[in-house]
Amino acid sequence: MQWETVIGLEIHAQLATHSKIFSGASTAYGAEPNTQACLVSLGYPGVLPVLNREVVVMAARFGMAIGANVSQRSVFARKNYFYPDLPKGYQISQLELPIVEGGHIDIVLEDGTEKRINLTRAHLEEDAGKSMHENMEGQTGIDLNRAGTPLLEIVSEPELSSAKEAVAYMRRIHQLVRYIGISDGNMQEGSFRCDANVSVRPVAQAELGTRAELKNLNSFRFIEKAINLEVERQIELIEDGGKVVQETRLYDSDRDETRSMRSKEEANDYRYFPDPDLLPVVLDDEFLQAARESLPELPQAKAQRFMSEYSLKAADVELLTAARATADYFEAVTAEIDDPKMAANWVSGELSAALNRDNLEIEVSKIDAASLAGLLKRIQDNTISGKIAKDVFAAMWEEGGDADSIIDSKGLKQITDTGALETIVDQVIADNPDQVEQFRAGKEKVLGFLVGQIMKASQGKANPGQVNQILRTKLST
Amino acid sequence: MALSKQEIEYIAHLARLEIDQGEIPDYEAKLGKIIDFINDLEHADTADLLPMAHPLAMNQRLRADEVTETDERDYLQANASKISGGLYVVPRVIE
Incomplete structure (x- = not known):
């Protein structure tokens, strides 16, 4: 039998605010346990949540960037369940009236064609704390610093039909949230993670198969592997006469398998109801207009402009516009030297290689845009050859200093006599x-x-x- | 409308309440009255009404994104039954 895979993703992006969604506690990563857990984070009786304005602005910005409807009226609800990392006994989330509805993202498939992925919604909620099980002598330690960190949960329609498509979609969302400055997207620190709903069905069957939910996938590589494993498991199970059970499964990267976490049957009874501690969030036209004006140029628009304004090839543009900081760096260099091709070659060549080697982000590059432009000017005026420039680049990277002083001190000036x-x-x-x-x-x-x-x-x-x-x-x- | 014994036990479990078998008839009667009241509300004509999310006719106020809380861990953890290395310690939650 021919099988078809159906995947929907729920992405959780931590919003890059200074303070929590409902309190003035800090959201900074890496603090000592519970030093950023205030009374609201701890769920003390009698405390009240007060919504962070920036969180609402960021969600609106995301909605606008994906062409969604940003609701002028949205409502917070309580999602009830018991777990020690959620001391209130409920998570404040949104159910019936989320802040963002609809929207879409275009992904590029392997054969180069585009596919439009529709989004169901994106809603605001609070993150839970962290549970530690290591070195706890059979008990569990709870750190509530993360409790109350704002999350935007971004839900796609079940329109992804392979692990590769799921990864391409997730990369686009990752790129977008960083572009519009609403999340740092740091997957190691858990700022950007995803759950995947995976099911299979015989080709041409309209009805969806029973899905399993893969939890907390926090790297692009794991997502692809976990989905592929899960699809294989489900097909084998059905072909052997079995039935897929609706459940939550965990991907174990050490054993390279997915395994059942808990039966969802009971855990699913969240008894949502509108949170009486929070009033409806109403956004007026002025608020929405300000959010719209705070949107930067979006990745795809930037890519189009780079192709027309700088006459660069699609492959170069893809790399240069992958992150906003890279695009800004490139534009700063080319503005100085007035040679987009040369700037593109150096940013995507020597610079990218050096950043990768030292595992650095371009924001903290050891050579800034002005310094790189200074070096490239010496190629343009024939002071040094392109080949020598690479040596000068390496020296600038390792030892610091500007191109001119290195060319002088090492006697690298081209012989033009x-x-x-x-x-x-x-x-x-x-x-x-x-x-x-x-x-x-x-x-x-x-x-x-x-x-x-x-x-x-x-x-x-x-x-x-x-x-x-x-x-x-x-x-x- | 009466709730079944199983439904009462399920609701108690969701709320993490331990109840005696002997208490179940009492809950059946009391919860049944609440269900009846909701059923009465179902008869109200709400065709022209907007759903209400909150009894106050006001909108949510928003606060500036500023850190205003300071570290009060020692003070707050004095209330905890068990702490270790700054963590709140609870019975093991995973197998």
């Missing part, structure tokens, strides 16, 4: 009579060898264009 170059060319001609003979007999290729010898003799400091010219003149006489 024709007399000096001619001396080297004469020497190389004299040292390689066989090759000179071959060239004169019509073997053009030998010229490359001779240029190479001259470059070597000049320790890379000769200007290759000039060398070529002098060499040709001398060989033709």
Whole structure:
């Protein structure tokens, strides 16, 4: 039988606010346990939640960026369940009237075609605390610093039909939330994580199969692996005459398998009801207009502009616009040197390689845009060759300092003095009579060898264009 | 409308309440009255009414995104039955 996979994703993005969604406690990551857990985070009786304005602005911005309806009236509800990392006994979330409804994201499939993925909704809620089980002598330790951190839960329609599509979709959302500055998207720190609802059905069957929910997938690689494993498991199960049970499953990366976490049957009875502690959130036109104006240029619009304004290839543009900081860096360099192609090559080449090697984000690059532009200007004015520039780049990266002082101190200035170059060319001609003979007999290729010898003799400091010219003149006489 | 014994036990379980078998008839009667009241409300004509999420005809106030709370861990943890290394300690929650 031919099977079809159906996937819907629920992405949780922590919003990049200073304070929590319903209290003035800090959301900074990595603090000592419970030092950012105030009375509201701890769920003390008698405390009241007060909504953080920035959280609402960020959700509105997201809705606008995906072409969704930003609800002018939304309501918070209580989702009731007992777990020690949620001391109130309920999570404040949104059910019937979420702040964002609809919208879509276009993903690019492997064959290069685009597919539009519709979103169901995006709603605001509070994060829970963290449970620690290690070194607790059979007990559980609770850290409530994270409790009350604002989350935007972004829910897709079940329109993804493979693990690869799910990853492409998640990458787009990841890119977008960082672009519009609403989440740092840090997956290691759990700021961006996802649950996947996965089911299979025979091709051409309209009705959806029973789904399993894969919880807390926090890397792109794990999502792909976990979904593929789950699809395989479900198909095998059904083909062996079994039935998929609706349940929550956990991906175990060590054993490379998914396994049942708990039966959802009971856990699902959340008894939602409107939270009487919070009034409906009403956004007037002025509020929405301000949120719209705070939207930066979006990734796809930026990519279009880079192609038309800078005449760059799609592949270069993809890399340069992947993150807003990279795009800003590129634009700062090209504004200085007025050569988009050269700027693109260096940002996506040497710079990206160096950042990857040192595992750094471009925001904290050891060479800033102005310094890189300073280096590239020395290529443009023939002070150094492109090849030497790579050495200067490496020196700037390792030791700091600007291009000019490194070129000076290491004596890397290109030899442009024709007399000096001619001396080297004469020497190389004299040292390689066989090759000179071959060239004169019509073997053009030998010229490359001779240029190479001259470059070597000049320790890379000769200007290759000039060398070529002098060499040709001398060989033709 | 009366609730079954199983429904009473299920509701008690969701609320993490331990109830004696002997108390069940009492709950049946009391909860049944609440259900009857809700059933009465079902007869009201609400066709032209907007759903109400809150009895106050007001909108939510928003606060500025500022950190206003300070670390009061020691003070707050004095209320905890068990702490360790800054963590609240509870019975193990996973197998």
